Amino acid sequence: MLRRPKSSALHWPTFPPAAVLVGGAARDLLRGAVPKDYDWAAPDPAAAARFIAASLFVENSIAANSATTNPATTNPVAAKRGAVFALDEQRQYWRAVVDGVQHDFVPLPADLESELLRRDFTVNALAIHENGQISDPTGGLRDLKRRSLKMVSEQNLREDPLRLLRAARLATTLGFALEAQTKAAVQRLARDPALPLPAAERIGAELNALMLSAEAAAGVLLLRELGLLELYLPELLEGAGLTQGGFHHLDVLDHNIEALHQLLTRFPSADLALRWATLLHDIGKPRTKGTHPETGRSTYYGHAELGANLAAHRLERLKQPRALVERVRAMIHAHMVHLPANEREARRFVHRRRDVLPDLLWLMLADREASRGPQSTPATRYAYQVGFERILAALEEQPPAPAALLTGREIMKLLNLEAGPAVGRAVRALAEAAALGDVATPDEARAFLLAHLAACAPADVPNG
Template sequence: MKVYEVGGAVRDALLGRPVSDRDWVVVGSTPEQMVAAGYLPVGKDFPVFLHPQTRDEYALARTERKTAPGYHGFVFHTAPEVTLEDDLVRRDLTINAMARGDDGVLIDPHGGQRDLQNRCLRHVSPAFAEDPVRILRLARFAARFADFSVAPETLALMRRMVDAGEVDALVAERVWQELATGLMEARPRRMLEVLRDCGALARLLPEVSRLWGVPQTAVHHPEVDTGEHLLMVLDMAARLQAPLSARYACLSHDLGKGTTPAEEWPRHIAHEARSEDLARQLSARLKVPSEAAELAMVVAREHGNIHRSSSLDAAALLRLLERCDAFRRPDRFAEALIACEADARGRLGFEDTAYPQRPRLAAALAAAQSVATAPIAADAQARGLRGPAIAGAIHQARIRAIAALNTN
């Protein structure tokens, strides 16, 4: 039995990046021998085991054969005679198809180290085309390694896969998993650029794909193109270290602009309502977690009002807070403000511009939250008021608290 470290750990070590997870391939062993040695079996589709001490994953060397469309249609084969080279050739990218043995010698049959040096994402073999998930994986690797380009032959292969309908077989949960990972990388725009270049964006996220070629008013958007604006917003969200829910809200905040009739360009009147509806549909189709889906709809509907909030009086600010459900969901409201700041600063020439709306609305919410509602309710009840009248008294007290911010 021989053990080799493989995949991302080898790649990241060569790049000088921190190594968090380590994966291992075992050659010349059987499941029974692994269990006898104390390893815990965890694999569903093929034999994977957890090391009894480190809990690292150890997989038996395997080959695979495609038997049906999509990414579920594979038969895996493991046996003691399967070699390390047999295992590495089935991997997606050359930079992920390297290994190290106990002696520390790099095993690199497909030129992964060369592609690291040349900053290139290249498929290992024609077998790449058998698994459409690899298109998504490559796109998110492009978001992680933003200075890497996609090899021309790999991009051509991805386009053929899209044309053949392979990505249409992807299930929603897997698309969301890869999309969410890519959104959290350092340059999320690169993921969308790669998906668009190979044609997969139009198949997987047609609402997003429609934004390219749609102009906006140059006064507010010097970058003009709505798709380019989206890319800038996503990178700004990463710069602001926004959480996943806020980054997804950035992705879907302007979807309505893709449905504006061409004769109404470059203005996009009432696009917020259309964006909210499209964000709802997108989230349902991708089975996006509720916290991200709900935030996306709030931001789609209210981002214009949040941008204009500096001109709102105390009463209008309170109505905005209430529409955003900020009193019950203050953490979500804080994420909405991050997404709106990314939207405002994700414009050509505005990248380093302050966004005072965010601290102002946070302060307005804090002021309204500081109002002690119990004494107000008790006083109203003592004066014979009931129900809506009590709520109205609390509402007026919150307006006065917000107004006081501008007089102190």
Template sequence: MTAENRQFLLPPIINRILTLLTEQGFAAYVVGGAVRDLLLGKTPGDFDVATSARPESVISILEPAGFTVVGELGQNFGVVVVHRDGQTVEIATFRGEAYGGDAHKPEQVWYCDDLEADLSRRDFTVNAMALDQSGNVYDYHGGRQDLQQKILRTVGDAPARYREDALRMYRACRFVGQLGFDYVQRQGAGPAFGQPQTPYYLPQSYSFPVSRSVGLSLERVRTELDKLLLGKWAGKGLMLLLATGLAAGRCRVREHGTYREIDVLPELEHLAGLPQNQRFHCYNAWEHTLAAIDNSPPQLAIRWALLLHDVAKGLPGIRRLNKEGQPSDHGHEAESAVMAEVILSRLRYPAPFVQRVVWLVSRHMRFAPMLVTGERTLLRWLRSEAAGGNFKDSHEMTAAFEQLVAVFLADMGATHAGKNTELMAEGRALGTAVLELSRSKMPVHTKDLAISGHDVLVLLEDKSKIRDAMRYLLQRVQSTNLPNERSALEEAVRGWQKRH
């Protein structure tokens, strides 16, 4: 069906492609996420084109017009990738698909001349629309209505679509996290899930065919998890991930020519419904985690740290009752850091990324006592971090503390403290103080000093003592009894030389 004509601003390269194809008698449309975003009033990240033209026709039309073909999946998937003026566009021939044993790739692909048939193979209704150059929107599955109602649902039978392509299960969670929509499906509705009267409560849960995910590559799953975590409504998407059992799913990695199955995120499951001390917490452990994530800036290390910051809560050896009979998880940050390292290493994130997230998790409880103890405690802590070998220079340490402050404030804001304006202001002031101290008073390496090794060498009678002298200056500045200023450092070198 065709909706009313509207004017949409398409990039010149897309207009040119549509014009060239339609002038040769072929149908050509913008399809997928770009149409969804345009209808939502957003600027699409990229544009995909679908056409009745076969790949060889697409190439023969676009190459003479100055487009460079940079990729062609040809008879397998009917996709031609073209490049011009610094932009790359995928152009796909209308096609149908049939799935077999592979968890993601279709077993058979065939061309068709029908736009409706092409849109019917797509994952979700809001992604199954097309737009022509005149501004007509083609919507055969109620995608526009779902956009208006903020609903995410599959095209056709949900379990069948997930059995065809298991990655769609992760994409469902990701789109909920990116769009903030409510997920619905006609089949397989289950009981309510989550803590009532919270933004994450699900009046109905749904069951996904999770066993199909074992055929997905780790790389694809990890990409979807990252996109989900960076979404504006990441908490909603993560709730769906847990409620459907998908967090406990498995995927696979290829090693030495064979596949090995690995867990995704089963460590999260025990957090659902896990009670916390109501004196401090307004959410149970899982909803607290989701609220903290949604409170934070969309940086991947911060989001992963918040997802895993309380992952050890409730576990044997961690969960206890305090003298008032309330649940307590003293020391959970240390065990959560251990678990975070295991999880992220299993998911094969780069070692520096893993190290940063583990550091954030292990330190996320350090700020709270300092709301009482003040600057001297902060200085001692910063000195221990500066001398601890975790950072190569003060710039790197300050960047890490900027992330840690974000974790602390997001965590704090997901408790009763989040409703206390004065207390949150104190938390932000503490974060500002630690960053200022990190920038101005706490060098990590001798290269962070306000005097160079060459300058110190000039002052020394015994040139072989240069390392000892630089180390001495670093320790004095880190102890905060020597300012990191050139004149003070020069005087300190002279005094040290007299004593040695």
């Protein structure tokens, strides 16, 4: 066994007695990074979890109440800044969470080296012992120095197909190059129809981790190179080879990826929903492609609406949170709206899309900057800038919508409407008029509805 490098001592954690730090946490410490979470193997996982909690100044109520409490069945145990609890009492899996940092504990195997040989990549097949020694049966330290991501074996990748996706995610987030034989193995396994797909939740978690990387666009390109887009984001891959012309100089797939790159170059703190919306914003184009009968140019009528639904469906299948799915849907649906030509239009723009602002603007900017085709000129770029400035000014000046001037029942009575879509359209039209400053009192609201809507058939009431 090797000794740990002195350069990593700054981040070294306190070790529970006889415990071994394994996997990604060992990898990160040995490359001089602070782990986001810790995986431990210990002779007594419950005791090791309590030790970690106590060493990090957590008040451990297990110890305080040991005479009356069975720690193996206490789940969770409250602490000053965290908790200690059993994940699986029978298998002795325990967890300590302190100040948001997760420490997981499993029993120490009798043959640690054999356990490490079953891992995915050599840089993850490392273990650090309490005395500072390092178990490295696969040459992981060498690959850490080379910044190379190398499989332990192809069979190990086959045993858990998620490891194919993890190869792309780790290469992206660590900034490592995939070793040639490993890349070939991933590509080969990705084409194997007999290889089952992992659970959707696991796929979603890996893709999210890749998307949250500063190099997410490069990560998506790597997914394509490895043959994984077809498995996990097939709607995105449909844009490969679909040229657009006009403002666009890339095919639809590369345009989507370039838009993500442009977004992260300008807004590196963009959240996950905005990143997903930017990557998927044009996935509706392949299925809406048409030809204009007079000009012969390609058309994509309705691609924003279809793309919004395709993206939402894919993210739902990946078990993403509903709030994220709906925000992505809303941004993609709105990304083709015209920018306002004056202040009044800007106020209307803000009123209708306040829930997705200002993120919608960042998506639209990334879309624009990813195009840069021959029809893009300084004049069109300036017009875009002016439209953005109008919206941002209106967003800053325009407060959130005030309380409704009239209730739905009052509108129904005033316009003699039955409950139904027409009432909703009238409510939205009145809310927009209030936001634009056209009405400010209930009497003005009644006059507005009577003047503009009472003469319309219910189906003709504007939808706002």
